[in-house]
Amino acid sequence: MSTARQYRLASCHDCGLLSKLPSGHGHCPRCGAALHFRKPNSMAKTWAYLIAAIILYIPANVLPMMITGSIVGVQSDTILSGVVYLWVSGEWPLAALVFFASIMVPMLKMIAILLLLITCGRRSNWQPQQRTKLYRLVEFVGRWSMLDIYVVTILAALVQVQSLASIAAGPAAVAFAAVVVLTMLSAMSFDPRLIWDPLDKEQEASGETHDAKH
Amino acid sequence: MTQSTDTAPLGPDPLDRLPEAKEDPPKKRTLQLVWIIPIVAALIGGWLAVKAVLDRGPEITITFRTAEGIEAGKTKLKYKDVDIGLVKSVALSPDRKYVIAKAELAKDTGNMLVKDTRFWIVSPRVGVGGISGLDTLLSGAYIGVDIGKSQEKQHSFTALEVPPIITSGLPGRQFVLNTKEIGSLDVGSPIYYRRILVGQVIGYQLNPNGKGVTMKAFVNAPYEKYVTPNTRFWQASGLDVSLDANGFRVRTESLASIVAGGIAFQEPDDSSQLAPAPENTAFRLFSDRVLAMKTPEADAEAFLMYFQESLRGLSVGAPIDFRGIIVGEVKSINLEYDPKAKNLRFPVEVLIYPSRLKARYRKGASAPMEAGDPNHHKVMNALIEHGFRAQMRTGNLLTGQLYIALDFFPNATKTKMNWNDSPVVIPTTPGSFGDMQNAAASILKKVDNIPFEGISQDLRKALQNLDGTIDRANKLVERLDGDVATEAARTLSQAKATLATAQQVMADGSPLQQNMGNTLKEVSRAAESLRNLTDYLERHPESLLRGKPEEKP
Numbered sequence: 095m096s097t098a099r100q101y102r103l104a105s106c107h108d109c110g111l112l113s114k115l116p117s118g119h120g121h122c123p124r125c126g127a128a129l130h131f132r133k134p135n136s137m138a139k140t141w142a143y144l145i146a147a148i149i150l151y152i153p154a155n156v157l158p159m160m161i162t163g164s165i166v167g168v169q170s171d172t173i174l175s176g177v178v179y180l181w182v183s184g185e186w187p188l189a190a191l192v193f194f195a196s197i198m199v200p201m202l203k204m205i206a207i208l209l210l211l212i213t214c215g216r217r218s219n220w221q222p223q224q225r226t227k228l229y230r231l232v233e234f235v236g237r238w239s240m241l242d243i244y245v246v247t248i249l250a251a252l253v254q255v256q257s258l259a260s261i262a263a264g265p266a267a268v269a270f271a272a273v274v275v276l277t278m279l280s281a282m283s284f285d286p287r288l289i290w291d292p293l294d295k296e297q298e299a300s301g302e303t304h305d306a307k308h
Numbered sequence: 309m310t311q312s313t314d315t316a317p318l319g320p321d322p323l324d325r326l327p328e329a330k331e332d333p334p335k336k337r338t339l340q341l342v343w344i345i346p347i348v349a350a351l352i353g354g355w356l357a358v359k360a361v362l363d364r365g366p367e368i369t370i371t372f373r374t375a376e377g378i379e380a381g382k383t384k385l386k387y388k389d390v391d392i393g394l395v396k397s398v399a400l401s402p403d404r405k406y407v408i409a410k411a412e413l414a415k416d417t418g419n420m421l422v423k424d425t426r427f428w429i430v431s432p433r434v435g436v437g438g439i440s441g442l443d444t445l446l447s448g449a450y451i452g453v454d455i456g457k458s459q460e461k462q463h464s465f466t467a468l469e470v471p472p473i474i475t476s477g478l479p480g481r482q483f484v485l486n487t488k489e490i491g492s493l494d495v496g497s498p499i500y501y502r503r504i505l506v507g508q509v510i511g512y513q514l515n516p517n518g519k520g521v522t523m524k525a526f527v528n529a530p531y532e533k534y535v536t537p538n539t540r541f542w543q544a545s546g547l548d549v550s551l552d553a554n555g556f557r558v559r560t561e562s563l564a565s566i567v568a569g570g571i572a573f574q575e576p577d578d579s580s581q582l583a584p585a586p587e588n589t590a591f592r593l594f595s596d597r598v599l600a601m602k603t604p605e606a607d608a609e610a611f612l613m614y615f616q617e618s619l620r621g622l623s624v625g626a627p628i629d630f631r632g633i634i635v636g637e638v639k640s641i642n643l644e645y646d647p648k649a650k651n652l653r654f655p656v657e658v659l660i661y662p663s664r665l666k667a668r669y670r671k672g673a674s675a676p677m678e679a680g681d682p683n684h685h686k687v688m689n690a691l692i693e694h695g696f697r698a699q700m701r702t703g704n705l706l707t708g709q710l711y712i713a714l715d716f717f718p719n720a721t722k723t724k725m726n727w728n729d730s731p732v733v734i735p736t737t738p739g740s741f742g743d744m745q746n747a748a749a750s751i752l753k754k755v756d757n758i759p760f761e762g763i764s765q766d767l768r769k770a771l772q773n774l775d776g777t778i779d780r781a782n783k784l785v786e787r788l789d790g791d792v793a794t795e796a797a798r799t800l801s802q803a804k805a806t807l808a809t810a811q812q813v814m815a816d817g818s819p820l821q822q823n824m825g826n827t828l829k830e831v832s833r834a835a836e837s838l839r840n841l842t843d844y845l846e847r848h849p850e851s852l853l854r855g856k857p858e859e860k861p
């Protein structure tokens with residue numbers, strides 16, 4: 095199997111022109127866009143976004159997500175306490191949905207990216223096809239995991255009978271949105287071709303020697 | 309050229325026909341800007357964590373008797389109606405005697421947690437002072453907080469069982485009242501000054517020895533300045549009815565005090581200009597106004613008096629009056645054997661308040677009875693010389709109450725005071741009773757002088773004349789007899805008939821009798837059920853509020 099990189103070829107992201115790129119760094123001869131075999135610094139960027147997402151995942155779950163005020167008093171709920179509340183009050187499907195969408199999905203997404211990063215970093219050639227499918231899934235799930243933000247936004251818009259009840263998004267909402275955006279960015283900056291690169295090691299080795307000449 | 313590569317089939321090596329990209333010089337490895345993002349995230353996360361830690365207020369434990377109204381995660385702690393914390397957990401104490409609530413307070417509340425900070429449950433209450441805590445019907449009970457003044461920090465507290473009436477923020481002053489029994493007073497009982505509501509009873513406790521009660525009274529600003537070291541407090545509970553040598557009197561502070569009891573205070577002497585009493589000054593709480601007003605007992609001086617007449621009607625506490633001014637009271641009435649005269653005598657021990665006499669004297673002249681005064685004896689001796697004596701007098705003819713009057717009797721037998729006696733004996737003079745006896749004797753003498761014999765002779769003569777008159781009247785009656793008798797007989801027979809009918813009606817078994825019997829039975833049954841009801845209410849007064857309790861099988 096051969097890849098564009100083995101032939102030192104790169105296609106322009108902007109105009110689609112295929113051109114020779116012996117050194118790996120260059121510009122499109124037709125439109126001037128930057129050319130590269132793989133997304134530049136893909137691993138580093140993915141790592142950076144992922145670490146940021148993991149860090150903010152903690153406040154997103156610990157801090158209050160939604161602050162509801164009523165005549166009975168002010169109550170602040172974290173995602174988990176909201177799930178517990180829904181569960182206790184018998185809304186099991188809703189509790190499961192919120193738990194899945196707001197806690198499990200971001201976490202699984204981060205674990206998936208972490209898995210991809212580690213395997214690619216170690217140039218493992220374990221189950222490349224499954225890993226590619228996993229990557230597609232992660233990218234697909236992307237923007238749909240902001241359920242809590244939607245819930246808070248819709249509730250806040252609906253319940254604005256100020257004197258009786260008020261709803262405001264807590265600091266966790268910001269952290270949670272950041273987690274979602276950062277995991278999306280992380281998935282975007284990952285270059286799935288890295289999964290396949292270790293498979294053609296020999297060519298890679300020759301390519302490296304070719305590179306080294308320059 | 310590029311078009312041909314797209315459309316035409318490629319040559320033997322189509323790669324050769326591809327354009328060369330513009331090569332860049334190889335990049336030096338630079339620090340990736342993207343790593344700023346996790347650093348920023350870490351900073352934000354760290355800041356949130358630090359903020360969460362900083363926002364976290366102190367945690368305290370409060371011990372309650374019961375967890376009534378307390379709910380973990382719901383019950384708030386409020387100071388002046390501001391939320392300052394939330395109960396986080398409620399658990400039983402290890403010995404299961406108490407309930408321990410853990411509460412998290414807002415930040416910056418650390419300085420509120422001192423030794424005398426008080427906590428209590430606020431829920432709707434009905435008390436003598438009215439209804440309080442109605443707002444908690446909607447919002448649920450909360451824990452009230454009153455911040456103490458101590459400097460000593462503390463993080464575990466025992467909640468008060470009753471809400472404090474006065475919070476430490478309220479301007480005013482607290483005083484201590486000592487009394488024998490609490491009467492109808494309670495926490496929240498009003499305190500009056502000249503019948504204006506100026507404060508409340510905020511607490512009481514039995515003295516450790518069980519003898520007496522110590523109460524705490526709070527007088528609101530600006531009335532606290534009227535409490536001076538000389539102020540007297542008395543129970544203004546209910547109706548104060550007194551019947552003594554001064555007559556019959558009814559006193560009350562207000563209608564509310566009749567129902568709920570209360571305390572009143574006043575200066576015994578309005579003219580004094582004393583500085584306000586300091587916080588927590590202790591006062592005696594007198595059982596009524598009269599007692600409160602008459603006893604500056606500290607400077608009272610004891611004297612003895614011997615009276616010849618009966619002491620019936622003289623009671624302990626009876627006033628000693630000097631021309632209308634109460635200068636003392638009777639302390640005790642005793643019986644003792646006089647070895648010299650080989651006779652029984654009745655010493656009356658009295659207390660004289662020299663300060664009251666002193667107040668009536670002009671400046672310069674010292675008081676006649678001031679204890680410890682060098683002129684004391686001299687002045688007193690001079691007074692006795694001029695006939696200064698004690699005398700028993702009737703205060704109230706209706707009740708026979710007696711009082712002792714001090715006055716000058718120029719005709720009294722000469723005597724001297726013996727200052728070595730303890731207590732000193734004040735000479736007495738026979739009371740107004742003696743005068744009355746003299747008057748009665750003179751009346752008897754005059755009655756004696758009435759010529760009863762002459763009067764009876766005159767009477768006989770008059771009676772003989774009367775005989776003649778009666779004879780004449782008899783004749784007149786005889787004449788009348790004939791005319792009037794028939795008419796009278798008829799009336800009589802009619803009356804007899806009426807009586808017979810009445811007898812029939814009233815006879816045993818007659819309808820009227822039966823009706824009457826039934827009615828009486830009904831009445832007695834009603835009376836019986838009424839008695840049952842009152843009996844029941846006496847035993848179960850709470851049923852008035854709660855209704856009849858379920859019968860237990």
Ligand SMILES: [Zn+2]
Pocket residue numbers: 106107108109110111122123124125126127
């Ligand atoms: Zn291009």
